Amino acid sequence: MNSKTAKESFIVMTELVLPNDTNVFGNLMGGRLMYWMDIASALAAGKHCNSPVVTASVDNISFESSIKLGNVVHIEAKVTRAFNSSMEVHMKVWGEDTVQQYRYKSNEAYYTFVALDPNRRPKPVPQLIPETEEEQKLFEGALRRRQLRLILGGKMKPHDAAELKALFAGE
Template sequence: MKAKPCSNSLAIKTTHVHPPDTNVHNTLFGGRLLAHIDDLAAISAVKHCRNPVVTASIDSVDFLTPVRAGDAILIESFVTWTRNTSMEVFVRVITENLVTEEKEVCNTAFLTFVAIDEYGRPTPVPPVYPETDYEKTLHESAPERAEQRGERRNKSKTFAQKIGSEYIWDRNK
């Protein structure tokens, strides 16, 4: 497969934060932001591989600054690294006070997607290559993040096996 530049998968979304999107503190619900992040990152992944994708993981998501009702959020995403059937997608979220023009990075995240074929099986993806210094920094640090994801996934599997699948109330009988 022919390698593609990171910029080929760039996706951008801007949305206005309305009161129904916020919690009792008048700030954006974290889950609402996660939905935007997952949606846009999936678009980047599909643009890169031109196949359906599934979300395999979302790395830790840190909410750096609050996003208030009336603000806008600009979300950017692109594929930073690939393996055989998986892609790492970087997402950056910027909040903007539309009245004062103040902008801040309020969130960053890395997501992993797996490309699937028409039968739902993993399918190969093209390699990706960086062009800008920004992309190169993300691309070069990706193998370390992938290793950390693998370790975290193994720990999660071990923990899930330990706690089992019985409902808690069934254990008390």
């Protein structure tokens, strides 16, 4: 199985914020944005492994700036690291006011996906080759984020998380 680069999985998904997407304050509802982010990150993961994928986890999503009715949402997604059958996808979300002509960061997040074979069982995925300095930083941090996800999900004991222990113990 050939390795792939992060840019090979890169996608941009664009949506217009309509009245049905907003809350009573005229802001994009967080749940609607999370739905769009799930689609965008699934597209990036599927592009990386050339197979169907399912969402395994969603990391913390912090909203920096609200996105208003009539603004445009741009979701940039790409795979940051591939493990055995899972892939971490990083997303940056931008709002764009097309009338005032400016773009602003709304949030970023990490989603994890598992690739599936035709029998809906996990299947191996191509490894990822980071090329840029930012990709290398995201790649290196992915192992710590994965260990934290596994601990929080009850699939790993904290004392087995060597990468996390090294971060806190200064090893």
